[in-house]
Amino acid sequence: MSTADPVAIARALLTCPSVTPAEGGALTTLEALLKPAGFTVDRPVFSAPDTPDVENLFAAIGGGERHLCFAGHTDVVPPGDVAAWSHGPFEGAIVDGLLYGRGAVDMKGGVAAFAAAALDFVAERGPDFGGRLSFLITGDEEGPGVNGTVKLLEWAAARGEKLTACVVGEPTNPSVLGEAIKIGRRGSLSGTIVIRGVQGHVAYPHLADNPIRALPAFVTALCVPPLDRGSPDFQPSNLEVTTVDTGNPATNVIPAAVRLAFNVRFNDHWTIESLKAELRDRTARAAQDEALRGSGAPLVDYELAFETTASDCFLTTAPDLVEGVADAVEAVVGRRPELSTGGGTSDARFVKNYCPVVEFGLVGDTMHKVDERVPVADLLTLKRIYRTFLDRYFPV
Numbered sequence: 001m002s003t004a005d006p007v008a009i010a011r012a013l014l015t016c017p018s019v020t021p022a023e024g025g026a027l028t029t030l031e032a033l034l035k036p037a038g039f040t041v042d043r044p045v046f047s048a049p050d051t052p053d054v055e056n057l058f059a060a061i062g063g064g065e066r067h068l069c070f071a072g073h074t075d076v077v078p079p080g081d082v083a084a085w086s087h088g089p090f091e092g093a094i095v096d097g098l099l100y101g102r103g104a105v106d107m108k109g110g111v112a113a114f115a116a117a118a119l120d121f122v123a124e125r126g127p128d129f130g131g132r133l134s135f136l137i138t139g140d141e142e143g144p145g146v147n148g149t150v151k152l153l154e155w156a157a158a159r160g161e162k163l164t165a166c167v168v169g170e171p172t173n174p175s176v177l178g179e180a181i182k183i184g185r186r187g188s189l190s191g192t193i194v195i196r197g198v199q200g201h202v203a204y205p206h207l208a209d210n211p212i213r214a215l216p217a218f219v220t221a222l223c224v225p226p227l228d229r230g231s232p233d234f235q236p237s238n239l240e241v242t243t244v245d246t247g248n249p250a251t252n253v254i255p256a257a258v259r260l261a262f263n264v265r266f267n268d269h270w271t272i273e274s275l276k277a278e279l280r281d282r283t284a285r286a287a288q289d290e291a292l293r294g295s296g297a298p299l300v301d302y303e304l305a306f307e308t309t310a311s312d313c314f315l316t317t318a319p320d321l322v323e324g325v326a327d328a329v330e331a332v333v334g335r336r337p338e339l340s341t342g343g344g345t346s347d348a349r350f351v352k353n354y355c356p357v358v359e360f361g362l363v364g365d366t367m368h369k370v371d372e373r374v375p376v377a378d379l380l381t382l383k384r385i386y387r388t389f390l391d392r393y394f395p396v
Helices: 006-014 026-037 108-125 149-158 211-223 272-288 319-333 376-393
Strands: 040-042 045-048 051-055 057-062 067-073 098-100 132-138 165-168 180-182 187-196 238-245 257-266 301-306 338-340 357-359 373-375
Touching (some): 026 108, 026 132, 057 149, 067 108, 067 376, 098 376, 108 132, 132 149, 165 319, 180 357, 187 272, 211 238, 211 272, 257 272
Parallel strands (some): 067 132, 067 165, 165 357
Antiparallel strands (some): 045 051, 057 132, 098 373, 187 301, 238 257
């Protein structure tokens, strides 16, 4: 029996210039692979104000209560300076056992590996394997995240699709394939603080009010003391101030306002709402600090606002999924992977609202870099891991 080649699939996907939000031929390539194998394939396009339309793909085969979904994305970040690449970012060149291209690691390589594993599984077991297998692929993971996975999940649920487990093929391994499975993620909350003063000439400070004087107290209030010391399953929450701006190009003008932006990656000590409450309390204390006001001066005029794209912390404990993937990794590569909750966010934050989800994919050390690349051997090994897990999740 012929077997599906994840390297050939990955090369075909890498030749598609699917920079967010362009489909670039990537979903067409997947459809051409899956339809002849018996998968039904839908490619819904979602829209929202002030965001680009995005095409997505949902493909499924089989029936039964156990429904395993492989999720991922075929959109990629821009390649940057193409001249800086050793090989064209959309050529799919293989040199010295390495496959080069934008998305090789993040995450067309992972998509190719689970597509190849699924094609072999269905070819051997047929469509009546005792469950349902699907692909949930977006073109909006590297973009705003508005018209992609979150809406595709809603679309699928409205059509009666009930997922029981999901594997997201994002790169999860720091240096060697099989080191780590992501079983959760810290939450993410972004916000801004605008401190208002009175604009004026620097030579006449008594006629102005410099808002920058209040800035250190607000930064200190946000960061001190630390939000927590971590938990058994998560590293400590951390808040980082990411921008400070007055919008003032003149050196002889006291600015009217200063704006700072921050992001918090938070663990299971917090919910989105409890963290917002904590940050409101901290900024209120900063505004009331006597050191900011001087004798008889009014309270600092400020505004704290939070972005609406916050995501909550989550942890997956489902043994058939977590231990099942870990067992498959160990069976193929001979090492037991770490169960990790580190790193940033991914589309798993949307999937967890529908079913247990873990992430396992390639080594991520070249993602988003010039000369993004993956060892051909790792693609073949990752396919074997996914196939081993499929056989265990849907036993004969």
